[in-house]
Amino acid sequence: MTKISEVIKYCESIKNEKEFDKYLMEPRLSSIKYTLSLIKEAIGDVELTEEYIKAYIYGFKSFPYKTPYERKIQKIRIIYELTKDTKMKPEDLSTLIDLYHRGTYSLMFAVIKELISTQTDIKEQLLLIKSEAFKYGKEEAKKLDYLKEEYGKEFIEKIQEIVQDECISSDKAIEILPSKTFIDYSITEVPVLGYTIKSGEDLVLKRLKSLRVEDDYQKTLPEEKIALGYCSSGDIVYTSFTKKEYEEELRSRKRIKRKK
Secondary structure: OEEHHHHHHHHHOOOOOOOOOOOOOOOOHHHHHHHHHHHHHHHOOOEEOHHHHHHHHHHHOOOOOOOOHHHHHHHHHHHHHHHOOOOOOHHHHHHHHHOOOHHHHHHOHHHHHHHHHHOOOHHHHHHHHHHHHHHHHHHHHHOOHHHHHHHOHHHHHHHHHHHHHHOOOHHHHHHOOOOHHHHHOOEEEOOOOOOEEEHHHHHHHHHHHOHHHHHHHHHOOOOOEEEEEEOOOOOEEEEEEEHHHHHHHHHHOOOOOOOO
């Protein structure tokens, strides 16, 4: 067993042109060191077997282009929480990493944890679990169709896309959705760039999809406006309303009824 920091230290002691390990032979040592640092940031300086470390490195160093930092951290943490108390084969760990889908793994965490403990065919069973999760997401998204008449097709379809992809319950989407009137009056100007957005719509979409926005929202004080993230000019975009105003709107809003 080796601590992640020890592997980082070892990498830092090696010159790029040297073959320091047949398995870890990689001309871009900086890429490996960055991945190891990311893993250490996510799960701490834990001890892992050599094969596990290799699986983590090669599974996580090729994140899709422009994957947000918080998504990378969450993926590493979820995989580690699923596997830290097990004795998985390294190839099964690699399969778990390769087939990762945030919505599925968050929704079906307990089921996947149980699957890992059975030592059965991880890949085949995990594909079935993902299929069930995708089915759930699609069904939950469909439940929001009736809102298109009130809120507009384009906005609701954006919510449905997130609900389906992230396997979120339709109830969760409805719980954070203010009234159409509130949204229509939530116009805010994007700094420097000059165009405007409906910050009420943007907040709902980002609370459902962005880990950072939801985390920032929870930390926002009642009298403060809510940060929606950075625009291309580098400035932070805020809602036109405070957190208190938004939450009071949700409490006073007439309960959205489902169509039977």
